[in-house]
Amino acid sequence: MKDTVKNIAVLGATGSIGSQTLDIIASHPERYRAVVLTAGSRADKLIEAAIAHRPRRVVIGRTELLPRVEAALAPLGIECRAGDEALAECVEADDIDTVLTATVGYSGLQPTVRAIRAGKDIALANKETLVVAGEMINRMLAESPSKIYPVDSEHSAIAQCLAGEDPACVKRLLITASGGPFRTWPADRMAEATAADALKHPNWNMGRKITIDSATMMNKAFEIIEAHYLFGVESGRIEAVVHPQSIVHSMVEFVDGAVKAQLGLPDMHLPIAYALGCHARLDGAAGHMSLADFATLTFEKPDVKRFPCLGLAHTALERRGNTACVINAANEIAVAAFLEGRIKFGQIYGVIERTLEAVPYIAEPVFDDYVASNAEARVKAAEMIK
Ligand code: NAD
Ligand code: MG
Numbered sequence: 125m126k127d128t129v130k131n132i133a134v135l136g137a138t139g140s141i142g143s144q145t146l147d148i149i150a151s152h153p154e155r156y157r158a159v160v161l162t163a164g165s166r167a168d169k170l171i172e173a174a175i176a177h178r179p180r181r182v183v184i185g186r187t188e189l190l191p192r193v194e195a196a197l198a199p200l201g202i203e204c205r206a207g208d209e210a211l212a213e214c215v216e217a218d219d220i221d222t223v224l225t226a227t228v229g230y231s232g233l234q235p236t237v238r239a240i241r242a243g244k245d246i247a248l249a250n251k252e253t254l255v256v257a258g259e260m261i262n263r264m265l266a267e268s269p270s271k272i273y274p275v276d277s278e279h280s281a282i283a284q285c286l287a288g289e290d291p292a293c294v295k296r297l298l299i300t301a302s303g304g305p306f307r308t309w310p311a312d313r314m315a316e317a318t319a320a321d322a323l324k325h326p327n328w329n330m331g332r333k334i335t336i337d338s339a340t341m342m343n344k345a346f347e348i349i350e351a352h353y354l355f356g357v358e359s360g361r362i363e364a365v366v367h368p369q370s371i372v373h374s375m376v377e378f379v380d381g382a383v384k385a386q387l388g389l390p391d392m393h394l395p396i397a398y399a400l401g402c403h404a405r406l407d408g409a410a411g412h413m414s415l416a417d418f419a420t421l422t423f424e425k426p427d428v429k430r431f432p433c434l435g436l437a438h439t440a441l442e443r444r445g446n447t448a449c450v451i452n453a454a455n456e457i458a459v460a461a462f463l464e465g466r467i468k469f470g471q472i473y474g475v476i477e478r479t480l481e482a483v484p485y486i487a488e489p490v491f492d493d494y495v496a497s498n499a500e501a502r503v504k505a506a507e508m509i510k
Contacts, residue, residue, distance in 0.1 A: 129153070131219050132400065133160035133244075135211070135235055136226035138169035140331045141249045141275060144392050145224050146173055148400065148409065156400060160214050164227065165189065171196040178202070180219070183210045185231075208234070215239040222400060224275070225250040228333045229456045230498055233257055237491065240270045247399035249275035251350045255440075256449045257494045258353030272354065273399035278347050279354055280395030281373035281386035283403065286355070289378070297351050298375040298383070300367040301426060302327050304339040307368060311430050315470030319463050327370040327390045336459045340472055341426065345437035349448055352441055359441035364434060366424045371413070389413045432473045439480075446486040446497040453501035454479035461509045479505045 132149060136142040137158075149156040158177040163170040164185040174182050174197050181203040184193050190206035197204050205214065212234040215223045223239040224247040225232045232250030239246055240261070248254070254261060265272065274280050278299045286294070305324045306314045322339040323332065330338070337343035344364045351362050365375075370390040377383045388394055389411050397409035428435050433455075440448035458475040461467045467475065482504045486493045 128155075129157050130155060130221045130400070131157050131159040132247075133162075133215050133217075133220045133223045133239075134158050134226070135162045135215070135224065135232070136164070136228070136250075137161040137173050138163040138166040139226055139228070140329065141226035141392060141396065142224075143169075143173070145226065145247075145396050145400070146177060148393060148397050148406070149177065152406070155406075159219055160217070162211055162214060162227070164231070167192050174202055175200070181205065181214060181217075183214050185211055211235060212238045215244060216242040220244055222247055222402075224396075224400065225253065226275070228252075228331060230256060230452060233494070236261070237264065240264045240268050243269045245270060245402060246272045247275050247396070248272050249396075251276055251346050252452055254350045254353045255346045255452050256498065257489075257491075258349065258448070259444070260489070260491060260494065262353055271402070273402055274350070274354055275392070275395050275399045276347060276350060277390075277392060277395045278374040279350060280398050282351065282355060282376055284386045284398070285374070285376040285384040287403070289376075289384075291356070293379045294355075294357060294376055295361065295379050296377040297355065297357050297362045298365050298377060299344065299347055299351060299362065300370070300372050300374050300423075301341065301344045301364050302338065302370045303366040303368050303424075303426070304341065306339055306430075307366065309430075311470075314430060315468060317469040319465065322462070322469060326368070328392075332463060333456070333459055336462060336472075337455070339469070340433040341431035342433035342436070342455055342472075344426070345434050345440070346452075348437035349440055359438050362437075364426050366426050367422065369418055369421055371418050371421055372423075387413065433476070436476065443485070444487070446483070446489045446493060447480065449489070449494050449497045450480055450483045450501040451476055453498045454505040457502050457505035457509065467509055475505050475508055478508055482508075 159180045161179045162183040167189040183205045187206040194204045222245045226249040232253040236253045348362045372385045375385040391410040394410035397406040454476040458472040
């Protein structure tokens with residue numbers, strides 16, 4: 125009899141999305157098994173997750189942590205590896221069905237490329253992969269049996285709204301945004317906001333980098349780019365809508381005027397389960413939502429003046445080439461500097477804008493051009509911050 129349990133490689137297993145993915149796998153051993161777990165630097169959490177899940181292999185990014193991981197896991201028969209090549213190569217094994225990508229930033233690109241080459245399905249949390257190299261990824265998908273199933277709640281919502289619909293009948297994608305912690309703050313107060321202020325997301329408990337991206341609304345810009353590459357809708361027909369309650373996860377408007385929305389509690393277990401199941405529904409994936417508890421759902425236009433990062437989505441999709449790759453790299457450097465107190469919240473956008481001017485434009489980048497643009501943008505952004 126064919127084994128019907130799906131084997132999952134969980135990249136970024138110690139993070140917010142990674143650990144919620146492991147919750148789902150643990151609750152459904154009849155459906156899922158974690159065969160590979162990876163982490164960047166949190167060895168203790170990786171060890172704990174591996175003891176619970178008994179994967180075939182674990183990979184830790186930081187090579188100096190390998191002895192600690194090996195001491196704990198090798199006696200259990202778990203193969204332990206370390207370093208960037210091991211993080212990318214581990215997705216290729218024959219027994220893997222789906223690769224869930226939940227690492228942060230540019231680090232998601234290389235393993236995703238390798239997973240597509242190996243024909244694996246991808247449950248994509250790492251939106252930065254499509255931001256950096258969406259055109260290349262789509263070219264690769266066209267020549268591979270791999271499919272991408274979005275984990276991002278907005279894109280999961282759009283996929284749910286599009287189920288059974290003719291893509292030619294889509295008029296607009298409406299991507300909801302909570303507005304983040306600074307939705308109602310005046311610009312001068314926002315400019316001086318601290319990391320502690322920015323890390324207080326009103327509705328979602330996420331990793332630090334995406335939480336800062338939510339505060340600048342760069343996250344929403346990335347999600348517009350992500351939606352463009354996932355659903356093939358041009359940027360002029362993708363809009364961000366501020367919806368502070370985070371109950372409507374996104375909407376699709378059709379040519380006949382109908383608007384479909386997907387609603388639910390702000391709980392990532394639902395979109396993760398929908399992606400792992402290749403768009404099959406999992407009984408009890410998230411909690412029950414009572415509309416009576418959310419009697420008021422509000423929607424407003426985003427303020428691009430106070431959130432200039434949001435406008436970068438359209439800059440990226442109009443200029444194309446390596447533009448979004450450069451924006452992503454500069455943003456990663458600026459967010460890290462902000463979290464370390466080296467720049468102010470109000471300076472994040474300026475670092476990105478000036479990096480974009482400083483890095484040469486490449487109209488039709490191939491893989492090595494993305495690697496080079498990413499590296500160059502990081503150096504330029506870091507120089508500016510100094
Ligand atoms: P997180 O910081 O909580 O976890 C990140 C994970 O990736 C950890 O396991 C960490 O060890 C690993 N990691 C970090 N840098 C790495 C590197 N350079 N190489 C290898 N591994 C590395 O982050 P998160 O909030 O879980 O977000 C993960 C991804 O999912 C991001 O791309 C984010 O935008 C996306 N996402 C997250 C949420 C959410 O609710 N947290 C929602 C939508 C999308
Ligand atoms: Mg999202």
